[in-house]
Amino acid sequence: MKFGIFFELSVPRPFSRAIERQVYDTSLEQCRVADQLGFDHAWAVEHHFLEEYSHCSAPEVFLAAVAAQTSRIRVGHGAVVCVPEMNHPVRVAERAAALDIISGGRLELGTARSSTWTELGGFGADPDDTKKTWDEFVRVIPKMWTEDAFSWEGKSFSMPERNVLPKPYQDPHPPMWVTVTSPGTELDAAERGLGCLGVAAVSYEEQDRRTADYHRRIANCEPVGSVVNDQVHTMNFLYCHEDYKVAKKVGLPMANTFNVANAHLYWTREAYATSAYQALGNVGRSLQQAAAPADDPSAAKGLPEGLGVGDPDHLIRVIKRWESVGVTGINFILNAMELIPQEQVLESLRLFAREVIPAFRDSSVALQPVYAPTSIPGATTVGGTGR
């Protein structure tokens, strides 16, 4: 089981230059502490124009700082929006490779297509095309990373032969992921040999179904890159305290604040009639966790099913449940709108690392390099993580 932290960089109103700086500073400190504590991944999203919810429009810059200020935690650039109006695929490949070098081979690249009209409309992107351009991007980026003479005649872009530089530090290239919210996207990931980066905390039952479908499909995938990443990660919230009542009192409002902000986004489907976006809502909708079933460890404590809020023993039971349905990693949101004071966030992280992580792996393992992609039989040999 891998443990990550996940950043939207949400900023509370009233907006000021100072609060923007504070959110970036506290988040970077959380990354440094998580790195020392043995967390495996630090992810940062790409969003544009999403007031309050996410001011993380240049994640590669934030993550370059994370890479420079840490030594072992893997750097999750995800998800990069694979829409040409926002990112030319060459720029995605270049920036990611540079980040991989800066981090000493610690990059994970997530891919996505954006869900809000606020973002797609702001860049003049056609919602009908985003799934197609995403598919094109995930196929060309590994080629740009590995071929010295890359050329392309495609739908969203074409280019004559060039050597896209630099090449990433990891050989053959960093692991790739797809963010998964709507049912069915996990199959898109599996067919392409890409990791399943869940950004919606679904029920145990739903996750079990998705994971099984994912593994069935990825066993016969046609990988778009030179490595297969068969990991299944989900997103969750984290607030850990010795007293579950305190955890509940502090952690639930944080989760609710995030969920409400998410529900207030202006979803593409609401604005634009299209078959390309079938779900109204994204993370928050699915993170409105139902009351826990009677046999769930959360039920007795009045906590929603599967939520990472509680005392250490409770969180161990919750994570064991996630593990039992095939989840190989959980990425935690630690705060929303700076609702929880930074020292409490860090204490929660420390307690989790001290009491919960050891239940899933030996403490000596916790501080070792984190993850190497699964190699494809017959494909280019994976050179490891370069660390």
Added chain:
Amino acid sequence: MITGTAHVETLTQEIATIEQWSNLGAELLGVESFQLIAEMRSTAREAVLPAGLHPTSPPALSIQAWNVAESPWGPFSFATTRVSCRSGVRARGFTTAAVASTATAAEGLTGCFGFPTTVGPVKLRRHYDGVDLESEGLVVTGLDPTPLGSSDVQYTGTLNLANTPNGLRLVQVEATHSGDRVERVQGRILDFDPAQWGNSLLSPYHVVSTSIAVETINLPAVRFVCRPGELAFSGTEKIEIEQR
């Protein structure tokens, strides 16, 4: 999180009155429907909504129209404008004005569901290459239909500010749409008089998407209302059967 800042007094100048709650909904059959979504200037974001609602960003206006072949009130045409918003975590449209072509339909839509409906001309005309919509202070056109799936258009629930047996409330109308034929068209707003449509701050300037459909619309009996000055998390009231 931002909420509406409009004074309720300014929103209640021409609101509907629901004398008593009804168990009965209304089924509208053989409906030719039209929906246009347009972004508005940010000056219309908080200022056109009551404090109980959250605006979307960017603010957006939906213009909807129906040609109804069969209903409890007979055939009629209808047009309405709604500001996109959130009630709690739910996507909604706050109605700023509505026009029905017959007095019977206007009375039904007002008295049962709280639409602030006046009687006036509404002409929704489909033709081979598109659609035209005309009403007082409103001229819209849509060209070049492209077929879509029946579930490819999102209709959000409606909130109508009305005097009700519970007091002044936002009345939740959760219509269901069963489309037989859905098409996207290239929409253009040729004329829009914001004052005529409920608020001089309404400023639809950038059309996002326009669709037309042939469908059945079901307006179920009202089940929930919200206090207009209070967020839905605490301000929502269920309409009890005994009250009806």
